[in-house]
Amino acid sequence: MPEPxxxxxxxxxxxxxxxxxxxxxxxxxxxxxxxxxxxxEAARRLGTTQPSVGRHVRELEAxxxxxxxxxxxxxxxxxxxxxxxxxxxxxxxxxxxxxxxLFADAREVLVGCVRVAASEVYATHVIAPILARLLVExxxxxxxxxxxxxxxxxxxxxxxxxxxxxxxxxxDVIATHVGDTELGLFAHEDYLARHGExxxxxxxxxxxxxxxxxxxxxxxxxxxxxxxxxxxxxRLRTDAILARYAAVxxxxxVGAYLVDVAAERPGLKRVLAGQFGQxxxxxxxxxxxxxxxxSMRFVWSHLEVALRARLHSTAAAQPIPTL
Numbered sequence: 001m002p003e004p005x006x007x008x009x010x011x012x013x014x015x016x017x018x019x020x021x022x023x024x025x026x027x028x029x030x031x032x033x034x035x036x037x038x039x040x041e042a043a044r045r046l047g048t049t050q051p052s053v054g055r056h057v058r059e060l061e062a063x064x065x066x067x068x069x070x071x072x073x074x075x076x077x078x079x080x081x082x083x084x085x086x087x088x089x090x091x092x093x094x095x096x097x098x099x100x101x102l103f104a105d106a107r108e109v110l111v112g113c114v115r116v117a118a119s120e121v122y123a124t125h126v127i128a129p130i131l132a133r134l135l136v137e138x139x140x141x142x143x144x145x146x147x148x149x150x151x152x153x154x155x156x157x158x159x160x161x162x163x164x165x166x167x168x169x170x171x172d173v174i175a176t177h178v179g180d181t182e183l184g185l186f187a188h189e190d191y192l193a194r195h196g197e198x199x200x201x202x203x204x205x206x207x208x209x210x211x212x213x214x215x216x217x218x219x220x221x222x223x224x225x226x227x228x229x230x231x232x233x234x235r236l237r238t239d240a241i242l243a244r245y246a247a248v249x250x251x252x253x254v255g256a257y258l259v260d261v262a263a264e265r266p267g268l269k270r271v272l273a274g275q276f277g278q279x280x281x282x283x284x285x286x287x288x289x290x291x292x293x294x295s296m297r298f299v300w301s302h303l304e305v306a307l308r309a310r311l312h313s314t315a316a317a318q319p320i321p322t323l
Contacts, residue, residue: 027089029056030068034086035177037075045174047291090308110141114299117146117159120241125261127163130306134299141295149241154287160296161303162285175285178304179311181260183278186268190251198254198271201232210236210244210255260311282311 032042033053043050061068068085069076078086118127123145131143152158154173168175187198236247245265248255254271258280262268284304290296 023059024092026056026060026063027092029053030060030082031086031089033057033069033076034078034082036175037077039076041171044171045176091312110138110295110298112293112295113142113144114161114293114295115144115146115157115159116299116303117148117152117162119149119163119165120147121245121258121261122163123147124242125264126307126310127303130303131299134302138298141298143299154285157287160287160289160293161300163303163307164283164285165280167281167283168285172288173285174288174290175283176304177281178284178307179282181258181280181282181311183256183280184259184262184270185254185272185276186248186257186262186265187254187271188249188251189267189269191248191253192269192271194251201272201275210234210238210247210253282307 029042029046029052032045033039036042036045039050039053039057043053046053057068064081064085066081067079068082069078116127116131124147128145131145135141135143146152146159151164152162154160154162154168154170167177236244236252238244238247244255245257247253248257249265249267256276257265257268259270262270284300284307286296286300290300
């Protein structure tokens with residue numbers, strides 16, 4: 001009796017091996033170039049040389065088989081692949097920073113004073129709570145919180161560390177982009193219950209809108225569409241942003257908020273989102289002394305981890321209720 005023939009084996013396709021990204025130095029250099037825009041600035045941030053950073057980027061591109069940057073005069077423009085890669089590996093860098101901080105905490109007690117500068121809103125609603133938790137961990141550390149809506153000069157040591165909404169232009173300042181937020185218009189649900197949803201800037205007289213007093217802020221760049229036919233009527237004007245927030249949150253009218261701050265304020269809903277808004281980059285900056293001061297590095301690391309987590313969670317969360 002003939003032996004049965006073996007059945008035809010099922011054809012299989014071996015999975016193609018992907019690129020190996022086990023060298024953290026390559027990713028570290030990529031993140032620095034992505035966030036600074038130049039090899040020179042990336043090398044300064046990392047405390048290494050420009051050729052080393054350039055070599056790391058080329059090795060990473062060779063491993064991926066795709067270009068990560070387009071070389072333009074004076075800067076490197078990230079490709080779509082670079083944007084996608086950064087979205088994944090930036091979280092790895094945050095984890096490394098947190099691990100470094102934990103080891104630093106275990107081996108040294110920090111003393112001295114670190115001066116941190118932030119805007120009125122961020123100092124009150126964001127930075128002060130972060131620093132309060134930090135001071136519990138380090139009882140010998142002191143913090144001076146400089147609150148101003150004007151930028152402190154870090155090179156003159158007006159502050160050691162600053163949180164800013166623009167990329168610093170001073171070459172010697174250490175800076176990293178920690179995330180993005182947006183400026184938008186918000187109203188309290190009590191106001192909306194009385195007056196309804198505004199559909200334009202031509203609001204009735206009883207719809208009080210918080211504005212500015214002595215300060216002059218151009219509204220043109222904040223308009224997403226056609227500017228109003230006539231000037232917006234501000235029924236309450238004050239340069240104190242927290243006073244404007246208090247007025248809006250009592251149901252007085254409409255006011256401008258950073259969306260990550262508005263998301264934490266009860267009862268606020270975004271309005272006129274299609275007509276008004278502006279993206280805001282958030283940068284953590286420091287004096288070059290950061291490289292030599294354990295206390296400054298400790299505060300920087302805490303702020304970087306907390307701000308990245310905050311802004312990432314805001315971006316990933318469901319949209320703030322919009323009317």
